[in-house]
Amino acid sequence: MLIKRAERQARRGTLAGALPTQIDGGLDRRTFLRRSGLAAGSLASLGALTLGSVRKAEAGPPPPAGAQVTIRKSICTHCAVGCTVTAEVANNVWIGQEPSWDSPINRGSHCAKGASVRELVSGERRLKYPMKMANGQWTRVSWDQAIGEIGDKLLAIRDNSGPDSVYLLGSAKMTNEGSYLFRKFGAFWGTNNTDHQARICHSTTVTGVANTWGYGAMTNSFNDIRNSKTVVIMGGNPAEAHPVSLQHILEGQELNRSNLIVIDPRLTRTAAHATEYVRLRPGTDIPVLHGMMWHILQNGWEDKEFIRQRVYGFDDLKKEVEKWTPDEVERVSGVPGEQLKRVAQMFATQKPATLVWCMGQTQHTVGTANVRASCIALLLTGNVGAPGTGANIFRGHDNVQGATDVGLDIVTLPFYYGLTEAAWKHWSRVWEVDYGYLQSRFDSKQIMETSGIPLTRWFDAVLLPKDQVAQKDNVRAMFVQGHASNSIARIPESLKGLAKLDLLVIADPHPTTWASLSVEAGRKDGTYLLPVCTQFESSGSRVASNRSMQWGEQVVKPIFESKDDYQVLYLMAKKLGFADLLFKNIKVEGDRPVPEDILREINRGSWSTGYCGQSPERLKLHMANQKDFDLVTTRATSGPAKGDYYGLPWPCWGSPEVKHPGTPLLYNTNLAVMDGGGCFRARFGVERNGVNLLAEGSYPTDSEIKDGYPEFTYGVLKKLGWDTDLTADELAVIQKIGADKPETVSWSTDLSGGIQRVALKHGCVPYGNAKARMNAFGLPDPIPVHREPIYSPRLDLIAKYPTLPHAKQFRLPNIGFSVQKAAVDKGIAKDFPLIFSSGRLVEYEGGGEETRSNKWLAELQQDMFIEINPADASDRGIKDGGWVWVTGAENSSKAKVKALVTARVGKGVVWMPFHFGGWYGGKDLRANYPQGVDPVVLGESANTITTYGYDPATGMQEPKVTLCQVRAA
C-alpha cells in the first residue's frame, strides 16, 4: 500500500534471495492469514474490537503515499566521537534513522543518544516561540520584540558599565561557523568575556597539552586505538560518555589481545571490560602517574632515544618523580605498589601504548597539572607521534574541539592567536575591518588584550565587590546561547548571581535550568527565552574529538518559530548596529548568514591551526564518499578524495588548493608532512638557559631539514633561500602584511598561505620542529606536583600537599588556599566524611535538559540518584532505591536523591550523575518552566553540592572531588 522508503521495492527480495528459503513450519504472512482465516479485508473490521485496544502511532514512518523520501546526513549532536546520522526525510518530516554504515567513525553504530536524535526535531518539549518573563509570568513575544528589547537593554548596560558587563556564553553545540561567529560577535561587541563548555570540560587539557607539545587536542584518533597494544584509560568512562569509541577500543583489544587498563575511583562500565582495574582515591592522579614513572625510571623502561631527540626538561622531571616511592603513592592514592609496577611495565614496554583521559583528569583544581603528568608519562615512554600511541583525549560535546579552536574562549581570538595586538591585527586583516574600530569597541586597549572571565565564575563576577573584578564593572547581563547552568559548580552561589543580573537571555532549544533556577532565584523581569533550533535543523561543520571536520546537512527546517545560531547572531548584530561589518564577507540570505561563507572566512584566517585547507567543498566531498575511507588509517584508498584522511583532521595545511590530506596523528615523524606527518611544535622559543628547545635529529619523513628548526617566517625562508619559491602574489601579500618588517610575517599570519606552501614543499612543518616540554615553564607548576583537593578528607596530607596560594586569575581572585585552610580549621571532613564525585550517564548529555526532554531517553533514567558503597549505606541505614539527603560542605547545600547502593564506588566515595536539574534543595521546580516545555525528567543537580576550587591556569571548576554527607530521608 504505502512504501516507507524509496528503495523498498528495489531491495525487496534481497533477503529472500540471500538466504535459503522456508524453514520447517515457517509461515509467511500470507500463509498465516490464509490459515487463520483472516483475509486482509476482514482485518480492518477486527481492528474495531470493542474490548482491548491497538496502539495508535503518534507520528513517524511510513511517509504519506507518493512522498519523496530523501536521505540527509548530519552529525550526532551528543558527543565528540562524531557519529554520522543518516536521516530519511519526507515532506520536511524526519521519518526515520538508518545506520550510517559508510562512516569510518561509527560504521552504522550509535549509542542511546545517537539512536534517538530523531526525537529532537519532533520537539514536544522544545521552546516553540520567544518568551519573556514579565511580572513573574512567562509571556509569549515576537522575535522582533524580543530582539528589540534585548538589544536596548544590552546597549543601556554598555553605556553604563561598558561592554565587559555583558557576558556572552556560547556553546560547544554550535557548529564551527556558529561558534566562530559568536566569538567574532564578542570581538565586535568589545569583550573577551566569551566562553563555552570547553571551560568546564577540557580547558585544562587544551592548556596543559598545548603547553607540552604544541596543540591541545587529541593526538591520535578513535580508529587509531585499534593499533594499541596497551590502552590506559585514566579518568574517563567512555563506555558511557563515548560509547561508540568502545567499538574501536574493544575490537582493538580483542584483535591484538592488548592490555586495557582502567584507572578510576569507580568500577565503571568501561572498567568492566578492562584487563586490569586500578582503584584510586579521587584527586590523586598525579601521585599515581608519578608512581608509574617512578617504576619506569627505576627499571630503565623509559625511551631514552626519544627523550634525547624530542623531550625537554627530563632532569627536572626525575627530581619530582623520585619523591613518589611506592609507599608514598599507596599512602596518598591507595594504589598498591605491585599493581602499579605491573601497569607501568605494560605501559612502558608493551608498546604502542596510549593514554585516554576525560573529565576524571581535567575537572580538578590541578586539572592542568594532571593532564601534563599524563603527557609526560607518554613522552617518557616514547608513546607519542606514532600509530597506537598518543594522548587520546576524548572530548565531550559534538563540537567542543571546534568551538575551542575557533576561539569561543576568554584567552584568545580564533585559532589560538591569543589577545595580543598582533593577534587583533591579524584578525582585523582577515575580517577586513580597521584595527582601530575593533579597539574602539573595547573599554581600553589593555582590557582588549586581557583574558576574560571564565564561565565557571560568572556569578562571582556578578556578586564580588566591584573592586575585586578587574574590569570596568561587574557582569550585569548573561547572554547564554546553548549552555546549561546546572553543569557549573556551586549552584547555590549562582542562584544569588541570577537574582542580581539585570538581563538574562537564554537562546536554546530548551528553557534549560537557567530558566527554572532564575525563577527560583526570584527573577520577575528581564529574562528572555529565544528558541534556537538544533544542528539537525541547520547546517555547518563540526570537529570531532579526533580533529576530523564533518559537514552536517540540514535535515529539516527549524521547527516551530525557532531559528538557528547564525540567524540569532545576525539579528542581534543588526539590532546592535554592527551587522554590516560583522558580515562584511559573509553572504546573508534573508536573515541567515551562509555557513559555507563563514567557513571560507575561517579558512582564510586559521593558518595557525591548519583550518585553512578544509573548504566546504572538500568536507562535503568526504561526507559523500565516506565509504572510501579506511577503518584503521582513516585514509581514502579510492574515490575522489583518495589520499585524504577522513574529515581532513587539522592541521590541514595550506589553502584548499594545496590539497593537504589532513593530519590523523599529530607529531608523527614517520610520515611526510604532505602525508599527514609532523613533529612537536616550536612554540616556546628555540632555547632556554642555554638548552636547545628544538628537536635533535628527529624530523618528519622527507624533510629537507634533517634536524629541529624554528617556526617559519618570511625571514627564515630568506635565510634558507626558499623565499624564491614564493609567487609574486604571495610575496605581495606578505609585504603588505609586514609593511616595514616583512621578515616577521610568519606561517600563521601570512594570509597568502605562501610561507606554508613553501615549507610544505620542502617537507617541513610550518610551525617548526621542536622538543616537547616535560618542564612547561610559564605554567603555575612547570613540573606537575600533587596538591590535595580544596576539600580533602586527608587532613594528614593537606599540610604536605597544599593547594596553590592566592592569586588574581582571569580578572578575579582565586582564594582556594584560604578555603582549603578554613575547611581544615572548621573540621569539615568530620561532618562531611564522604568524598563526592560526579560524572556521566550514557542516556544524558551535559546539563541534560535536551536529553531529559527526549522521551525515549528520559524513560531510561527517571530518577536522580547517588551511588553509595554498600558499607557506607549500611552504616547509615540507607536502602537501595530509598530517598536520601545529600548535604554539601558549602552554603548548607542539600539535595534529595535516590540511593543506588553499589560496589561501583569504593567505601568512602559517593558519586552522582551531573545531568539532572529542575529540582533544588529537595524542591521540584517544574512549575518554574513555561508550560509544556519542562523536561520529562527532573532531578537534583550534582552541582548543588559541589564547592569552591579553580584551576589556576584555566579557571576549571572542581566537580570531581569535594566532601559531603549522606543520610536517609
Added chain:
Amino acid sequence: MAMVYARIRLVAAAIALLVLAAVATPVAAQQPNSVNPNADAVKEQQLLEQFKRIQGLGTIPDTKSYTIEQPEGRQWRQYHEVSLPWIGTIAMLGMIVLLLIFFLVRGMVRIKGGRSGVNIVRFTAFERFVHWMTATCFVLMALTGLNITFGKVALLPLIGPGAFSKWSLAAKYAHNFLSFPFTLGVIVIFCMWLAGNIPNGRDLAWFKQGGGIVGGDDPPAYRFNGGQKVVYWLVVLAGTIVAVSGYLLMFPFYGTTIAGMQLAQMVHGTVAVLFVAAMIAHAYIGTIGMEGAFEAMGEGTVDLNWAKQHHRLWLEEEQGRVGPAELERQPSPRPATPRA
C-alpha cells in the same frame, strides 16, 4: 573439573569483592594487587546452573524486566499445554463416563414409597439465590475457563480465529468479572451452611452404607449427609483456592513474581478442572441421579418421603421444632405417587 574451577573462581571473586568493599576510609588501605574484570566475567552457563534464572540490574522502573532469563517458562508451558489438558480431560471426561456407567447400572435413585404429596421446606429463597448465583457463575467461569485451555482445540477450528478471538476476549472479561459474585457466593455458602456441615460420626456410617445410593438401606442423616458435606467442603476449599489463585493472576505482580504467577496459574488450572469434574457429579446427583433432589434447590421444598429417605434425622429435627403441620407450606406441584 571445570565447574569446580568455576566455583572456586566465583568464590575468589566474591572474596576479592569483600576485600574491596571492606577497604576503610580513606581508600588508602589495602586493595587487591590485581583486579582483572575481564577474566572474572560471569558466564551464562554458570549462572543458569547456580540460580536457575538470570537477574541483574536495569535502569527502567519495571523491575521484573531485570530478569533476563527464566527457563522455567518452559516448564510452565509443559504444564499448560500437556499436563493440564490431560488432567482436565481425564478428570472431566472420566467423571462423565463414570456417571454414565453408574446411571446405566443404578438408574435414578427413586423416592422410596413414592411421593407423599406433602412437601416440606428445605432451602429458603435466600439460600437458593446464593446457590444459583454461585452455580451460574461457576458454570460460566468453567466454560470460559475451559475455553482458555481447550478452546483453541475444540472451538477455534469450528468458528475460525476472528470469531474465536472475539468470543475469547469476551470470555476473558466474563471470567474475570464473574469471579466477584462467585467469590461472594462461596463466602456466603461457607457461613450459611457451616453449621450443618461439621463432620460427625454419622457421616462415617453414611459412607459405609454408600449413602443409600449403592447399598440397600438408607443411612440416616441430618440436614446434610456425608456426601453433601463433601461437596460443601469441596466448594469452600476449591472455591477459595481458585479465587485466591485467580485474583493473583488478575492483579499481576501484586505480591507475586513471574514464578509465583506461574505457580498460581498451575494451581488455578488444576484445581479448577478437578472442581468442574466434582461439580459434574454434584449436578448429576442433584438432577437425573436422584428423584426429588432437584426440587430442593429448584423450588426450595422436598417431598416428605424424600426427606424421610435421605435426611431422616433432619426431618425429625424439623418436625420436633415446628410440628409436622407447619412444615407443609404449599401444596406440592407434583401429586402424590405412592409406590410400593
Added chain:
Amino acid sequence: MARMKFLCDADRCIECNACVTACKNENEVPWGINRRRVVTINDGLPGERSVSMACMHCTDAPCAAVCPVSCFYTTADAVVLHSKDLCIGCGYCFYACPFGAPQYPRVGNFGSRGKMDKCTYCTGGPEADGSAIEYEKYGANRLAEGKLPLCAEMCSTKSLLAGDGDIIAQIYKDRVAKRGYGSGAWGWQTAYRETIAT
C-alpha cells in the same frame, strides 16, 4: 536454512542502551513498553556483564504454544510474530516466555492489559508489508526491505548481532577464538536448544 536469531555478545555490551532507543525510534514504541532492554549482571563488581535482551524468537516458541487463541505465527525466516487483532491480552505468553519479552500497554488489573506488544525483529505483523496499518500496530518492517533489526544494526560496539543463526554464531565463534574469552551466547540454550561451541 535461513533462521533469524539474536546474539548478544556480553563481552562487548557496554549497556549503552542504543538498542533500546533505536527500537523506540524505529517502531515508535510508546513510553512504558520496552521491547528490548539492557540488564547488568553483577553490577559494579569485577566480572560485571551487561546483556541486551528482547524476544529471542525461540525455536518452538513457548508463547505461541500457550497462547489460548493461537495468535502467534512463525515466519519463513523463523521470526515469531503475533496478530494484535487476535490477541486477547491474557498474559499467558508472559508466563511462558523465558525472556520476559511480552509487554502490555496497561498495568493489567482485571485482565485489561490491552494487546500484547513485543519485539517483531523489525518484521512488522500480519498486515501488508510496509503499510501504515502495519506500522501503527507493530512498527517497522525492515526485513521486508532486506534490512536487519535496527537495534542490532545500531549497536555501539557490534555486541548485539542479528541475522541468520549460523552466520552470527560463526561471527561469535571467531571473536571468542580471537580474543580468548566468551561469556556465552546468552539465551541460546533456552531459546534455540543449542549452544555455540567455542
